[in-house]
Amino acid sequence: MPNWTLHRGDALTLLPTLDTLVDAVICDPPYNSGGRTNADRRAQGARDKYVSSDAAHTLPDFDGDTRDQRGYTHWLGLVLANTYRLTRSGGSALVFTDWAQLPATSDALQAAGWTWRGIIPWRKPISRPVKDGFRRECEYVLWGSRGAPLRHAPTIYLPGWLEGSQPRGKTRVHITQKPVAVMRQLVRIAPEGGTVLDPCAGSGTTGVAALQEGLHFIGIEQSPTCATSAEGRLAAA
Amino acid sequence: MPNWTLHRGDALTLLPTLDTLVDAVICDPPYNSGGRTNADRRAQGARDKYVSSDAAHTLPDFDGDTRDQRGYTHWLGLVLANTYRLTRSGGSALVFTDWAQLPATSDALQAAGWTWRGIIPWRKPISRPVKDGFRRECEYVLWGSRGAPLRHAPTIYLPGWLEGSQPRGKTRVHITQKPVAVMRQLVRIAPEGGTVLDPCAGSGTTGVAALQEGLHFIGIEQSPTCATSAEGRLAAA
DNA sequence: CCGGGCGGTGAATCGGCCC
DNA sequence: CGGGCCGATTCACCGCCCG
Numbered sequence: 001m002p003n004w005t006l007h008r009g010d011a012l013t014l015l016p017t018l019d020t021l022v023d024a025v026i027c028d029p030p031y032n033s034g035g036r037t038n039a040d041r042r043a044q045g046a047r048d049k050y051v052s053s054d055a056a057h058t059l060p061d062f063d064g065d066t067r068d069q070r071g072y073t074h075w076l077g078l079v080l081a082n083t084y085r086l087t088r089s090g091g092s093a094l095v096f097t098d099w100a101q102l103p104a105t106s107d108a109l110q111a112a113g114w115t116w117r118g119i120i121p122w123r124k125p126i127s128r129p130v131k132d133g134f135r136r137e138c139e140y141v142l143w144g145s146r147g148a149p150l151r152h153a154p155t156i157y158l159p160g161w162l163e164g165s166q167p168r169g170k171t172r173v174h175i176t177q178k179p180v181a182v183m184r185q186l187v188r189i190a191p192e193g194g195t196v197l198d199p200c201a202g203s204g205t206t207g208v209a210a211l212q213e214g215l216h217f218i219g220i221e222q223s224p225t226c227a228t229s230a231e232g233r234l235a236a237a
Numbered sequence: 238m239p240n241w242t243l244h245r246g247d248a249l250t251l252l253p254t255l256d257t258l259v260d261a262v263i264c265d266p267p268y269n270s271g272g273r274t275n276a277d278r279r280a281q282g283a284r285d286k287y288v289s290s291d292a293a294h295t296l297p298d299f300d301g302d303t304r305d306q307r308g309y310t311h312w313l314g315l316v317l318a319n320t321y322r323l324t325r326s327g328g329s330a331l332v333f334t335d336w337a338q339l340p341a342t343s344d345a346l347q348a349a350g351w352t353w354r355g356i357i358p359w360r361k362p363i364s365r366p367v368k369d370g371f372r373r374e375c376e377y378v379l380w381g382s383r384g385a386p387l388r389h390a391p392t393i394y395l396p397g398w399l400e401g402s403q404p405r406g407k408t409r410v411h412i413t414q415k416p417v418a419v420m421r422q423l424v425r426i427a428p429e430g431g432t433v434l435d436p437c438a439g440s441g442t443t444g445v446a447a448l449q450e451g452l453h454f455i456g457i458e459q460s461p462t463c464a465t466s467a468e469g470r471l472a473a474a
Numbered sequence: 475c476c477g478g479g480c481g482g483t484g485a486a487t488c489g490g491c492c493c
Numbered sequence: 494c495g496g497g498c499c500g501a502t503t504c505a506c507c508g509c510c511c512g
Contacts, residue, residue: 030485034485049485050485050486051483051485098485099355102356103339106340116337117371118370121358124485126505128503129502131392131394133354133395134355134426136397138358143370149370155368155369157368157369157372158370158372160374160375168508169509175485189370394503
């Protein structure tokens with residue numbers, strides 16, 4: 001029976017106090033990328049940047065989305081270095097990013113010691129059209145490993161791209177919530193019975209997917225509101 | 238009736254001598270990314286890196302695939318800066334890259350003066366599975382613009398995701414040849430009756446797509462073998 | 475219970491106005 | 494003149510309602 005733990009608080013404060021070794025780190029940080037100017041990025045909350053001005057839902061805003069690109073790279077590098085320490089040799093990191101922060105994310109991943117292994121695009125069928133230009137309908141997952149990637153037994157083959165829309169309606173509790181089906185593909189990078197760590201757990205989708213795949217889960221979430229709904233979802237899973 | 242020109246020679250030598258203004262630059266440079274180490278990358282020709290050792294075809298090798306990452310960024314930045322000079326305000330650049338060179342390519346694009354506008358993944362359904370890991374089945378097109386992107390009349394909406402396998406069999410004349418259907422989507426970023434420039438024309442697929450979409454085409458190709466087959470394909474289109 | 479139709483939305487972006 | 498703020502915009506897709 002897989003088990004789970006959710007720590008409440010700041011990732012950079014809590015990670016140094018942990019000592020359980022894990023097999024995979026899956027992280028969906030605030031991208032810090034909305035807005036055209038640095039002032040836009042720093043001044044607004046995530047809701048103002050990422051949610052349509054006429055959206056009817058009342059999902060809560062989230063913190064930690066006010067860094068400029070250098071600050072973001074540095075912060076993410078620290079988080080990833082702390083998770084690297086907790087990861088077994090052969091373990092993997094999977095980090096979400098949008099197109100604009102992809103190069104910064106690859107810098108942070110490699111600065112933290114991970115070997116960069118690839119990009120897995122995530123295609124979102126419900127996305128805004130762009131007038132006179134190419135639609136921006138993908139987010140991206142960067143894959144890194146600690147040393148040579150683990151050999152699985154039996155051998156597994158994971159997809160090179162993902163597809164899935166954000167949950168809608170009453171199952172949605174977070175502005176940037178990921179579909180469980182997408183996360184279930186990703187957590188399979190951990191070996192059978194392994195442990196997955198998510199330092200930016202949000203609404204806990206990574207944990208739900210891990211439990212469904214028979215993996216243990218350790219999460220960290222700063223926002224009390226998110227942590228509470230994550231605990232509910234994890235307990236139900 | 239759209240017309241085309243193909244210059245034979247090195248892009249960095251020829252670009253400064255051109256003075257026709259263009260609406261879009263589409264470029265598929267040698268990625269310089271095969272091999273695990275810098276020594277691997279520099280020692281081999283493109284054929285050894287990108288083609289299976291048991292491949293049955295005998296397509297010619299290509300030059301310009303022996304730079305390390307710093308050299309690649311610098312070279313690509315020079316090419317893109319020279320094409321920037323020839324591009325009308327509001328025009329676009331579309332640059333192909335694989336996952337490993339994506340950050341370097343975004344650096345070069347922006348260093349050359351272009352505003353980075355997004356990433357369009359290109360999925361190649363025929364790709365090798367990765368043992369115990371995520372398949373690498375996408376390449377990426379980086380979109381940049383010179384100033385604010387041109388307003389089209391009528392307004393167009395271009396895709397954020399491309400699919401198409403590399404040509405096989407006797408229609409394939411180049412190791413890294415792109416499908417015409419994919420290139421036709423991309424050249425549409427140029428306005429009706431506009432001109433497309435490809436400084437690394439290869440087998441001329443960009444030009445074929447441009448002509449089919451009613452656009453003019455200017456290409457540059459270094460390899461005499463490739464240039465000859467490109468001329469054949471362009472004349473037929 | 476199933477199918478068709480309708481209404482709402484998106485990890486924004488852009489133009490324009492005001493200070 | 495530059496920066497900040499406001500509101501209009503776009504359509505494929507998904508969920509829900511109703512027949």
